[in-house]
Amino acid sequence: MSPGDEGQTRTRLPEGGGDVYGGARRGGRSSSRSLVTVVGVVVLLIAAIAFANRGGDDSSSSSGSAGKPKTSPTSASGTKPVRSGYAHDQQGAQSAAANYAVALSSADMFSKVRRDAILQDIITPSRVTDFESTLDKAYTPAFNKAVGLNEDGSTPSGYTFVSRTSPIGTKVTAASDNDATVEVWCSGLLGLAGEKSTNPVTNSWFTDTLQLRWSGGDWKIVTQSQKAGPAPVPGDDKASSADEMAKAVEEYGGFTYAR
Template sequence: MSLGDDREGQTRTRLPETGGDVYGGARRGGRSSSRSMITVVGVVVLLVAAIAFANRGGSGSGSAAGDEDKPKASSTAATGTRPVKGKSAGIPAGYAHDEQGAQSAAANYAIALGSADMFDKVKRDDILRTIITPSRVSEFETTLDQAYTPAFYKNVGLNEDGSTPTGYTFVSRTSPVGTKVVAASTTSSTVEVWCSGLLGLAGEKSTSPVTNSWFTITMQLEWTGGDWKIVTHSQKDGPTPVPGDERASSADEMAKAVQEFGGFTYAR
């Protein structure tokens, strides 16, 4: 078990868990031809790089100066250890008692905290009892009950009781992009999770269309009851990439995508 080192640049392997329009048609710019050219050039560059790399193999030479700054192979390679042993309230549970287990827990907990189930009081409390350390569950429940108010529901396009208006599809989904351990010991771990999120109401007359955001969640975890649990968590904006020029999907396309594409279990 290795919990003493700070790890940066960790990449997660995603494992499948199961089997007027506001979105409108207008593109941000008519640059489809330039995008096609960029794609072709990019493919050519990748092929050339791959050929060069293959031809370089077997030289037996030592690493060149500056190689020590490059990412290690282990930072992107998946381990052969099964990441979780089971589920609780639909959330993966039973993480390894090491840095990789803490990262897997943080990524999956970020998904749960950003899910549409958090807008339902009963489901939210089930989630909290699953991912929060027992001594803090009551505090989290009280804090979130005060946050999920009728005014908040209305602000995201829902009815005041948190239900979805007839004819619309509510979307709330968080997708971890990567994780980083910033502090660790045998009993605790602080993990940052870089995420992309979707939130809004898909429907032709929606005044709260589905939008994308980027943010980083910092979780302090503790090892208790044979698993990693959240002690505290906070969130900040970014890092945010430059938007592309893809056409925004229609409301029907967005609703269909959310209904047909399932989520993932994230694991190191």
């Protein structure tokens, strides 16, 4: 894997449309997420989870929330998982890639301040500026509005914004002492939960490919690309109501670790 191999950037951005809630059965593919090519020198991901000490809750309206359980990052042990310091081997690279896929696929990426902090943590230093510049061009007021948010990226009153990714598995496709390319197979949720939402929470399947480099004592992202699938045959589950989905998001905290 050549250090100079950068190529064309491509980032997964959700589309603005979507069916309203109403108990419809899921389709085989989500229309709320799509692959969008962004010309540049680095590959960028939409989205992020907050690392444990930064807060990575899905954004939700504050109205009517009194007495409800609050979303919080969770881990198997109940303690905050490490966000860095992965082992300098292939398993460490896979762990880093899985966690980074989660980190770059949550609601925090819609906040300029939180997004930049995440990029500082997980991108190799020489590429941070490129990532920041391209993502700033992607997360525009028009884009935020297209996914159902306010122009400033905040969630409209009475709704709950959901953006989460769950890694299903990882695979190393190339490796050397200080470089590794890891594929992360993921399932994702994206949408706006609420009675009148035209962008309801939908599910998608995709595979992220992360080129990592050992830098400063840890694995860092050099480039990322994404492709759709593999997607399983959709089940016979009936879609939940807007209230049920919003309640689930509020009561079940998103994970801040993956592998």
